[in-house]
Amino acid sequence: MPIDIPQDDPEHASHTPAERQAAASRSTWVSVGVNVALSATQIAVGVLSKSQGLIADGIHSLSDLVADFVVLFAGHHAAKDADDDHPYGHQRFETAASLVLGVILLAVGVGMLASAFHKLEAPESVPQVHAMALWVAGGALVAKELLFRYMLAVAKRVKSSLLVANAWHARSDAASSLVVGLGIAGNLAGYPILDPIAALIVGFMVARMGWGFGWDALHDLMDRAVDEAEVEAIRHTLGETPGVRNVHDVRTRKMGDMIVVDAHIEVDATITVEAGHDIAVAAQQRVLQRHRVLNLMTHVDPWRRPDGDHAAAGASGGN
Secondary structure, eight states, X not given: OOOOOOSSOHHHHTOOHHHHHHHHHHHHHHHHHHHHHHHHHHHHHHHHHTOHHHHHHHHHHXXXXXXXXXXXXXXXXXXXOOOSSOTTOSTHHHHHHHHHHHHHHHHHHHHHHHHHHHHHTOGGGOOOOOXXXXXXXXXXXXXXXXXXXXXXXXXXXXXXXXXXXXHHHHHHHHHHHHHHHHHHHHHHTTXXXXXXXXXXXXXXXXXXXXXXXXHHHHHHHTTOOOOHHHHHHHHHHHHTSTTOOEEEEEEEEEETTEEEEEEEEEEETTSOHHHHHHHHHHHHHHHHHHSOEEEEEEEEEEEOOTTOXXXXXXXXXXX
């Protein structure tokens, strides 16, 4: 799920890996507490009230606990500094964890679908649920929606795709609780089959979201580039660096929630190698300060004036 944050974001540059890991840890522990309470209540009441939909929703909440601990584990390792074996750092731990989250969601969704289909094959065996199941489903809906809003706010602030995945996982729970509530209400109104139908819909929602997160993370692990708007923002920052005459062949690849960039910058052909190097260093520093770029490799190319007059260009020393 995309994060709506300005690409040229000085505030984001102030977030160190340790700060991002601390924010992730706090929000995830809040999620752990909420999901422990919800899963225990939903499964217990679901069994007592004979609601398959509520039991399915409780299992969904229980899967969130696994997801939360995956987030905590990944956040701890992603914050580690670069070493000899990982010269670009460990940011892709978060991407790998997002892939694991997707697989978990997909597996849970498929299991829920299978259970619901089994009930639908024998509709006469579907019992009428107790009214308390509806109250629990309503309370779960409110709790999960509030949890989603809190977690998404934290994810946007520190710009973490892993936290975004976990936040939308909470939103999927809120949506599933809504569907379950409607199914329970239909069951109470005299249509028992609506409870397993609600469980079926929840299973489909969970499986679909798991597939989406897993597929997205897989592409990131294959060095997918960032979107064109962010590439253009980086190109603009390079181009406005004093001494840079032109920018071309800007290539990016994701490294967790950070970006690794290769770019060719053109500087006046008549200046010294040392001067060209200083311009490249200045361009790199500007990009690292303004964008979520982990590393920038600059290739310095000679630039020649169309009219061949290099004396004026060398004397100007800038754009």
